[in-house]
Amino acid sequence: AQTVTQSQPEMSVQEAETVTLSCTYDTSENNYYLFWYKQPPSRQMILVIRQEAYKQQNATENRFSVNFQKAAKSFSLKISDSQLGDTAMYFCALRRDFGNEKLTFGTGTRLTIIP
Amino acid sequence: GAGVSQSPSNKVTEKGKDVELRCDPISGHTALYWYRQSLGQGLEFLIYFQGNSAPDKSGLPSDRFSAERTGGSVSTLTIQRTQQEDSAVYLCASSLDRVRETQYFGPGTRLLVL
Numbered sequence: 001a002q003t004v005t006q007s008q009p010e011m012s013v014q015e016a017e018t019v020t021l022s023c024t025y026d027t028s029e030n031n032y033y034l035f036w037y038k039q040p041p042s043r044q045m046i047l048v049i050r051q052e053a054y055k056q057q058n059a060t061e062n063r064f065s066v067n068f069q070k071a072a073k074s075f076s077l078k079i080s081d082s083q084l085g086d087t088a089m090y091f092c093a094l095r096r097d098f099g100n101e102k103l104t105f106g107t108g109t110r111l112t113i114i115p
Numbered sequence: 116g117a118g119v120s121q122s123p124s125n126k127v128t129e130k131g132k133d134v135e136l137r138c139d140p141i142s143g144h145t146a147l148y149w150y151r152q153s154l155g156q157g158l159e160f161l162i163y164f165q166g167n168s169a170p171d172k173s174g175l176p177s178d179r180f181s182a183e184r185t186g187g188s189v190s191t192l193t194i195q196r197t198q199q200e201d202s203a204v205y206l207c208a209s210s211l212d213r214v215r216e217t218q219y220f221g222p223g224t225r226l227l228v229l
Contacts, residue, residue, distance in 0.1 A: 037220075043206075043222050043225075045206065045208070045220035047219070101146060101171075101210070102160040103160065107155075108157055
Protein backbone atom coordinates (compact mmCIF):
# COMPACT_ATOMS: atom_id res chain seq x y z
CA ALA A 1 0.00 0.00 0.00
CA GLN A 2 1.08 3.53 -0.70
CA THR A 3 0.76 6.40 1.75
CA VAL A 4 1.37 10.12 1.52
CA THR A 5 1.72 12.30 4.60
CA GLN A 6 1.53 16.06 4.81
CA SER A 7 2.21 17.10 8.37
CA GLN A 8 1.45 20.80 8.01
CA PRO A 9 -2.32 21.36 7.91
CA GLU A 10 -1.94 25.13 7.57
CA MET A 11 0.80 27.60 6.77
CA SER A 12 0.96 31.29 6.13
CA VAL A 13 3.68 33.52 4.76
CA GLN A 14 4.12 37.14 3.81
CA GLU A 15 3.87 38.03 0.15
CA ALA A 16 7.22 37.83 -1.68
CA GLU A 17 8.69 35.46 0.89
CA THR A 18 9.70 31.86 0.32
CA VAL A 19 7.76 28.96 1.81
CA THR A 20 8.38 25.23 1.85
CA LEU A 21 5.63 22.63 2.14
CA SER A 22 6.57 19.19 3.41
CA CYS A 23 5.54 15.80 2.11
CA THR A 24 6.70 12.31 2.99
CA TYR A 25 5.53 9.12 1.39
CA ASP A 26 5.86 5.40 1.53
CA THR A 27 5.87 2.95 -1.33
CA SER A 28 7.49 -0.37 -2.09
CA GLU A 29 7.92 0.55 -5.73
CA ASN A 30 11.22 1.66 -7.18
CA ASN A 31 9.68 3.56 -10.07
CA TYR A 32 6.95 6.07 -9.39
CA TYR A 33 5.90 9.66 -9.91
CA LEU A 34 5.32 12.41 -7.40
CA PHE A 35 3.12 15.43 -7.88
CA TRP A 36 2.10 18.65 -6.22
CA TYR A 37 -1.39 19.85 -7.02
CA LYS A 38 -2.88 23.20 -6.07
CA GLN A 39 -6.58 23.59 -5.27
CA PRO A 40 -7.79 27.19 -5.02
CA PRO A 41 -11.26 28.02 -3.69
CA SER A 42 -12.65 27.33 -7.17
CA ARG A 43 -12.00 23.63 -6.40
CA GLN A 44 -10.12 23.11 -9.65
CA MET A 45 -7.12 20.89 -9.02
CA ILE A 46 -4.16 22.32 -10.91
CA LEU A 47 -0.90 20.49 -11.45
CA VAL A 48 1.97 22.53 -10.05
CA ILE A 49 4.93 20.27 -10.59
CA ARG A 50 5.84 16.63 -11.01
CA GLN A 51 8.90 14.50 -10.41
CA GLU A 52 9.88 11.14 -11.84
CA ALA A 53 11.51 9.01 -9.16
CA TYR A 54 14.21 7.76 -11.52
CA LYS A 55 15.41 11.32 -12.12
CA GLN A 56 17.89 12.63 -9.60
CA GLN A 57 17.54 16.22 -10.70
CA ASN A 58 14.90 18.16 -8.81
CA ALA A 59 12.04 19.46 -10.93
CA THR A 60 11.47 23.20 -11.25
CA GLU A 61 8.65 25.23 -12.75
CA ASN A 62 9.23 28.97 -12.57
CA ARG A 63 8.82 29.94 -8.90
CA PHE A 64 8.09 26.36 -7.85
CA SER A 65 10.75 23.79 -7.15
CA VAL A 66 10.97 20.53 -5.27
CA ASN A 67 13.49 18.91 -2.99
CA PHE A 68 13.24 15.21 -3.78
CA GLN A 69 15.06 12.93 -1.36
CA LYS A 70 14.39 9.40 -2.57
CA ALA A 71 16.18 7.58 0.22
CA ALA A 72 14.33 9.58 2.83
CA LYS A 73 11.06 9.37 0.84
CA SER A 74 10.63 13.09 1.10
CA PHE A 75 9.23 15.45 -1.52
CA SER A 76 8.95 19.07 -0.40
CA LEU A 77 7.67 21.99 -2.46
CA LYS A 78 9.36 25.36 -2.34
CA ILE A 79 7.51 28.44 -3.52
CA SER A 80 9.74 31.44 -4.09
CA ASP A 81 8.60 35.05 -4.26
CA SER A 82 5.15 34.01 -3.09
CA GLN A 83 2.16 35.79 -4.59
CA LEU A 84 -1.39 36.33 -3.38
CA GLY A 85 -2.59 33.97 -6.11
CA ASP A 86 -0.63 31.16 -4.49
CA THR A 87 -3.20 31.05 -1.69
CA ALA A 88 -4.75 27.58 -1.96
CA MET A 89 -4.75 24.03 -0.67
CA TYR A 90 -1.70 22.12 -1.81
CA PHE A 91 -1.79 18.36 -2.17
CA CYS A 92 1.12 16.02 -2.56
CA ALA A 93 0.36 12.87 -4.56
CA LEU A 94 2.06 9.62 -5.56
CA ARG A 95 1.47 7.29 -8.46
CA ARG A 96 3.07 4.01 -9.42
CA ASP A 97 4.85 3.80 -12.71
CA PHE A 98 2.73 0.93 -13.99
CA GLY A 99 -0.45 -0.97 -13.35
CA ASN A 100 -3.08 0.84 -11.36
CA GLU A 101 -3.09 4.42 -12.40
CA LYS A 102 -4.65 5.99 -9.33
CA LEU A 103 -3.10 8.85 -7.43
CA THR A 104 -2.64 8.55 -3.69
CA PHE A 105 -3.01 11.94 -2.04
CA GLY A 106 -1.96 13.47 1.22
CA THR A 107 -4.45 15.40 3.32
CA GLY A 108 -3.22 18.75 2.07
CA THR A 109 -1.70 21.96 3.39
CA ARG A 110 -3.72 25.14 3.40
CA LEU A 111 -1.37 27.94 2.38
CA THR A 112 -2.29 31.57 2.92
CA ILE A 113 -0.23 34.38 1.44
CA ILE A 114 -0.53 37.52 3.54
CA PRO A 115 -0.41 40.86 1.74
CA GLY B 116 -8.65 23.28 -25.67
CA ALA B 117 -11.52 22.48 -23.33
CA GLY B 118 -10.66 20.95 -20.00
CA VAL B 119 -12.48 18.33 -17.97
CA SER B 120 -16.04 19.42 -17.23
CA GLN B 121 -18.41 18.13 -14.58
CA SER B 122 -22.08 18.61 -13.93
CA PRO B 123 -23.86 19.63 -11.90
CA SER B 124 -21.54 21.98 -10.08
CA ASN B 125 -23.54 21.59 -6.90
CA LYS B 126 -26.20 19.09 -5.91
CA VAL B 127 -28.40 19.05 -2.85
CA THR B 128 -30.46 15.94 -2.29
CA GLU B 129 -32.44 14.24 0.41
CA LYS B 130 -31.25 11.15 2.18
CA GLY B 131 -32.38 8.04 0.34
CA LYS B 132 -32.57 9.62 -3.09
CA ASP B 133 -30.40 8.57 -6.04
CA VAL B 134 -28.02 11.01 -7.72
CA GLU B 135 -26.05 11.00 -10.96
CA LEU B 136 -22.87 12.94 -11.45
CA ARG B 137 -21.47 13.51 -14.91
CA CYS B 138 -17.93 13.91 -16.18
CA ASP B 139 -16.81 14.98 -19.65
CA PRO B 140 -13.11 14.27 -20.03
CA ILE B 141 -10.68 16.07 -22.26
CA SER B 142 -11.22 14.95 -25.84
CA GLY B 143 -9.03 12.01 -26.70
CA HIS B 144 -8.20 11.10 -23.12
CA THR B 145 -8.66 7.38 -22.75
CA ALA B 146 -8.18 7.15 -18.99
CA LEU B 147 -10.76 8.57 -16.60
CA TYR B 148 -10.77 8.63 -12.79
CA TRP B 149 -13.24 9.48 -10.08
CA TYR B 150 -12.10 10.73 -6.68
CA ARG B 151 -13.97 11.87 -3.60
CA GLN B 152 -12.89 14.71 -1.36
CA SER B 153 -14.59 14.80 1.99
CA LEU B 154 -14.44 17.87 4.22
CA GLY B 155 -10.91 18.36 5.51
CA GLN B 156 -9.64 15.25 3.79
CA GLY B 157 -7.43 14.52 0.87
CA LEU B 158 -8.71 12.92 -2.27
CA GLU B 159 -9.87 9.34 -2.09
CA PHE B 160 -9.74 7.21 -5.25
CA LEU B 161 -13.04 5.67 -6.30
CA ILE B 162 -12.75 4.10 -9.76
CA TYR B 163 -10.61 4.12 -12.88
CA PHE B 164 -11.68 3.63 -16.48
CA GLN B 165 -9.50 2.71 -19.42
CA GLY B 166 -11.76 3.23 -22.40
CA ASN B 167 -15.15 1.88 -21.39
CA SER B 168 -13.86 -0.76 -19.02
CA ALA B 169 -13.12 -0.29 -15.34
CA PRO B 170 -10.07 -2.34 -14.40
CA ASP B 171 -10.01 -0.86 -10.91
CA LYS B 172 -13.16 -0.35 -8.88
CA SER B 173 -11.43 -0.91 -5.59
CA GLY B 174 -12.19 2.52 -4.21
CA LEU B 175 -15.97 2.38 -4.45
CA PRO B 176 -17.07 2.52 -0.80
CA SER B 177 -20.19 0.39 -1.11
CA ASP B 178 -22.49 -1.27 -3.62
CA ARG B 179 -24.59 1.89 -3.61
CA PHE B 180 -21.89 3.44 -5.76
CA SER B 181 -21.55 2.59 -9.44
CA ALA B 182 -20.08 4.20 -12.51
CA GLU B 183 -20.14 3.70 -16.22
CA ARG B 184 -18.47 5.16 -19.23
CA THR B 185 -19.86 5.10 -22.72
CA GLY B 186 -18.21 5.71 -26.06
CA GLY B 187 -14.87 6.05 -24.32
CA SER B 188 -15.89 9.54 -23.31
CA VAL B 189 -18.56 10.67 -20.86
CA SER B 190 -18.75 8.97 -17.48
CA THR B 191 -21.56 8.92 -14.96
CA LEU B 192 -21.12 8.19 -11.26
CA THR B 193 -24.34 7.06 -9.63
CA ILE B 194 -24.99 6.97 -5.92
CA GLN B 195 -28.12 5.10 -4.90
CA ARG B 196 -30.00 5.63 -1.65
CA THR B 197 -27.73 8.49 -0.66
CA GLN B 198 -26.57 8.82 2.93
CA GLN B 199 -25.33 11.90 4.77
CA GLU B 200 -21.81 10.51 4.80
CA ASP B 201 -21.85 10.66 0.99
CA SER B 202 -21.67 14.45 1.22
CA ALA B 203 -18.40 15.45 -0.41
CA VAL B 204 -16.87 16.94 -3.52
CA TYR B 205 -16.64 14.40 -6.31
CA LEU B 206 -13.77 15.08 -8.68
CA CYS B 207 -13.18 13.60 -12.08
CA ALA B 208 -9.82 13.50 -13.85
CA SER B 209 -8.63 12.29 -17.22
CA SER B 210 -5.32 11.51 -18.82
CA LEU B 211 -4.15 10.82 -22.33
CA ASP B 212 -3.15 7.20 -21.92
CA ARG B 213 -1.59 4.78 -19.51
CA VAL B 214 1.91 5.93 -20.32
CA ARG B 215 1.30 9.59 -19.63
CA GLU B 216 1.35 10.35 -15.96
CA THR B 217 -0.47 13.64 -15.58
CA GLN B 218 -4.12 13.61 -14.62
CA TYR B 219 -6.14 16.73 -15.38
CA PHE B 220 -9.00 17.46 -13.04
CA GLY B 221 -12.43 18.91 -13.46
CA PRO B 222 -13.95 21.46 -11.06
CA GLY B 223 -15.87 18.82 -9.19
CA THR B 224 -19.45 18.36 -8.06
CA ARG B 225 -20.25 19.33 -4.49
CA LEU B 226 -22.85 16.92 -3.16
CA LEU B 227 -24.81 17.68 -0.03
CA VAL B 228 -27.12 15.04 1.37
CA LEU B 229 -29.65 16.39 3.84
